[in-house]
Amino acid sequence: MKRKFPHIFAIFSLLILLSAPGHTQNLQLVMPKIVYIGDTVEIRYIFHSEAKLFGGEFSDSPSAFLNLNTEYDFFKANAADFAVTKATLEKINAEYTLTMTVIPWKTGYLQIPPFNLNSLVNSSLDFSKKIAGSRAPMTITFTPFIISLSPVEVKSLVTKTGHKNFMPQSAPLVMGGTTAFLVILAIVSLTVFSALLFILMHIPRVASFIKNISYLYSLRKNSRKSIRRLIKLQKESNAIASDKDFAEKIQHILRDFLNKRFGHDFSSITTNKLYSEFIELSGGTLDTQQEDTIENLLAIFSRLEYIRFAEEGSFRSENENNGTNERSAFIQKSIQLIENFDKEEARE
Secondary structure, eight states: OTTHHHHHHHHHHHHHHHHSTTOOOOEEEEESSSEETTOOEEEEEEEEOOSOOSSTHHHHOSEEEEEOOTTOHHHHHTTTTEEEEEEEEEEETTEEEEEEEEEEOSSEEEOOOOEEHHHHHHHHHHHHHHHHTOSSOOOOOOOOOEEOOOOEEEEOHHHHHOOOOBOOOOOOOOOSOHHHHHHHHHHHTTOHHHHHHHHHHHHHHHHHHHHHHHHHHHHHHHHHHHHHHHHHHHHTGGGOOOHHHHHHHHHHHHHHHHHHHHTSOOTTOOGGGHHHHHHHHTTSOBOHHHHHHHHHHHHHHHHHHHHHHSTTOOOOSSOTTTSOOHHHHHHHHHHHHHHHHHHHHHHO
16 A cells, blocks of 8 residues: 555545646637638637636626627738638637638738737627627737737648649640742632632532631630729729629629630539549649649639628728729739730740
C-alpha cells in the first residue's frame, strides 16, 4: 500500500490540474479537411476563458448564442481573399465556440489575419439592435480579445480533377498553296476551258477554305458582340439597382458567348461541372495557358453565383487595388476572358 500511494497521489494531482479553471486549450477544426478554391469551408474555433470577455448576455448568462455581423469592416477588407457568409459565437459556461463559414477565392494558404473578437461582438450587438428597431444601438468597449486562426491550405481545381493537360482546340484548316491558286486564277483568264476545268477540279477544296474563313469570322463576330453587350451593361449599371440582377446579366452574356464559341449548350451546366465539360470537349487534355483561362472562368462564375444566390451576396462598392467598384471590375474581367479565348484561337 505504501508503494501504491505515491502513484495514486500523482494521478489525482494530474486530474486536478486538468480540471482547474485556469487550464485552457484552444482548438481549431476545419470541415471539409481538403479544401478547393470556391468551396464552402466551416472553421470552428473553440477556446476557454473564465473571464467575462463580452458584454450583455455573454457576461450574465451561463449559455448564450449570437449571430455575428458578416458585414463587419474586417471581413470587407479581406473580401478579395475570402468571403464570410455566416459567423456565430456560442457560449456554454466557460467554453466559447466561434464558427465561421468561409469561401476562399485564392489557392495556396488561406490565412485569416488576427482580429479583435470583442470588436466583432460589439458590432454584431449594434447590428442586431438596429434590426430590432432600437433607436440607440448598444456600444460597449472591452479589452481587445484577439483571435489568431491557423492557415488553411486551399487547393486548385486542377488538383481536384487530376487533369494537368488539355488538348488545344483544333485549328481551322486553311487550304495550302494559296499563292499558287491566285496564279492559276490569272491563267484562267487566258482560256475559258482551263478556268472551268480548274474550278471543277478544286470545288471541294475551295468549299473547305470558304467554310473555314466563315468559321473564323463567326468566332470574331461572337467575341465582338459579347464585348459590346458587356460594355453596354456597364453603362446601364446605375439603372440596375439589384446586384443579383447585375451578376445574372454578366453570367448570361458569358454563357451565350460560350454556346456560340464552342457550338455547345452551356446554359444549364453548373459551375462545378464546367471544368469536366471542357475536358470532354477538348479530347481530355489542355495546356497551361488554357488551364489558366478555364480557372479564370470558374473563379468569375463562382463569385457571380455567390452574389446571385447567397442571401447577403453583393458586389463590393470599391476595389482595394484600383479604387473601382466591383461591378466595373467584373465587366473588365469578363472582357479580358473573352479576349483570352481569342488569343488561344490566334495562337493555334
